[in-house]
Amino acid sequence: MSSTLLRNAIVLTVDGLDTAHDAGWVSMIDGRIAGVGSMDTCPDDSEFDSVLSLPGHIVMPGLINAHTHSAMVLFRGRSEGQSLLTMDGWYNSIREPELSLVASDIGPAVALSCAEMILSGTTTFCDQYFFADEIAAAVAQAGVRAVIAYGIVQLGDKERGEQELASASAFIERQRSADGRVIPWFGPHAPYVDNSEDLLRAEVDLAVKYGCGMHLHMACGPEDNEETMARYGLTATQALSRDGFFAGRVHAAHCLDLTDEDIAIFAAAPAASVSYNATAGLRSGREGICPAVKLREAGVVVGLGTDNVAANNSYDMISEMRVAGLVASHREGRAQPLSSRDLVRMATIDGARALGIDHEVGSLEVGKAADIIAIDISGAGYSETPDVETVLIYSGSGRDVRHAWVSGEQLVADRQLQRRPFAEIRADYSATYKDFWARVEAARAKA
Template identity: 70%
Template structure:
């Protein structure tokens, strides 16, 4: 039994009472939070395997990146001038080069993504992409907690859709990890644009049978609704509700173009959530902004995600909180309609809830898994404040993360990865990056 005492930190618990403990401590025992409290109740150092002084730090739940495509780090900087939230932009900048991908590209790409996430305070991420088995293996090697959604792209080919659903089912049945860190889901890319209504409804039925969720893109642009408006006179969300799609756990990314009626669909669903990717939305050039305030007012769970780092270019979830707060103010036309504490919740417990993991992670509470991060707030850019959440969101950076634990295992110690050196990860990635883009160039030349 391993026991660790973390002490002298400001605790952002993100619990039901949203408690902030200015000078707090926390005990990790066998991978779980065994106890926590204020300095006046702090236990002595005897009986602990390790005691870590966190003076000048905030200790909080690990951040949850609720939407990304980790292998797409290979595309960082390759989508300038393209809107990845349109079919043309996605196809031209991403889909065509993707055809040159091979399974061997995944491990080095995902390893670097996981390293960047861990080093900026993310302990859980939700991924949707091809080569799901390789991505799951790489995430497991990195030690992060991950929901891995098997990417399904049909593109009008019914036989392909059936085949992909069968492969996704086999993936879900075979990939549940014994330690609970890897959680397999289905990942249809988007409704109607490249997954038909028939396939989507079948995916829900199979997902419910297998006990997994569905992660997809929704309401990214007008073209998402073109077919259903022509066929039914309704938006895609309304049409899918009528077809029974929202009978499962549905986690939808982006959701920029939700009408009031669409919001009501999400509110009526038993387990529907939204991953708001504020930075990616702004970079896309879309005028629409995810209606976070109306969604939350109707009780819909809204989490935060970075999207891929071709659309965003960074995995810093602290920065993502700040951008989400700014765009909410812009959309609603008033100052801070989403408070700093709400933004912290969206990046932690709400992300956990969206993924069906809020019983296990997302807050500092006794009995939960010790997925937590310590962020150094003693350096430049930080100062005394009456509101720790505001300091973190609007002054902070994920790059100030100093320690990271997942299930009690310390993955980052003093800003260094513990499982594998960052230099080795970066070296392997650099070689994979060069090989991938050489393949893309060769394919273009051959065509």
């Protein structure tokens, strides 16, 4: 049995009552949260294997990145001047070089992404991409938690769609027996744009069979609704609803162009959620902004995501909270329609709810997995405040994360990775990056 006590910290539990302690403690035993409270109830240090006193720190649940593509760190800085939320922009800057990817590229790329995420406080992320087995292996090695949706892109090729569906099913079968930190889903890349109607129906049937979720892009660009409006006079959301797509768990990324009727469909569904990716949306140049406030008012679960770091360039979820709050104020035309407390919940417990794992993570409550971060707020840029969430979001940075635990295992101590040195991860990635882009250039020269 292993046990750890964190004490003398500001503790944000993000429980149902948003309980907070100006001076509090959290204990972990065998990977689970064993206790939380104010310092006047703190147990004796002698009861624990290790004790960490954290004055000047916020202790809170690990952050949850509700939408990204971790292997796409290989494309960082490669899509400037392109909107990745349009078919042309995505195809020209991402899809064409993706054709040169090989399985051995994925592990080093995902390892770097996992390192960047955990070092900035993200303990769980939702991924959608190809090479799902390689992503899962890298996640397991890093020790973080991830929902991995097997990315399916058909692009009009029926045989390819059938092959990808079979491969996705096999991936889910393999990963269901894993240790629980990797959760397998289906990942239809985008409805109607690059997944046909027949393929979408087959994906729904298999998701129901396996009891897993589906993670997709929705209402990202003008192409999304064109085919369904022409064919049925319905938006893509409405057409999907008509075909039973929302019967199971659906987690939709972006959602810039939802109508009021679309929002009502999400609200009426038993387990439909949205990832609000504010930074990626702004950089895309799209006029649409995710109606996060309307969605939440309708009762829809909304998490926060970075999207890939070609669209965003950063995995910093504290920065993402800040941008999400600013953009919501701009969209709604009023100050802080999403409070700082709302934003913290969206980056933690609401992200967990979106992924169907809120029974396990997303808040500091007894019995849950000990996915915990400690953020140093003693330095420049922070000062005394009655509202620590606001200071964290609008003054803070993921670079201030000092410690991080997943299932009670300390993955970051004093800003240093504990499983594998960052320098080694970066060196492996750099070699992979050079090799990958050399292959892309060689393929372009032959074209």
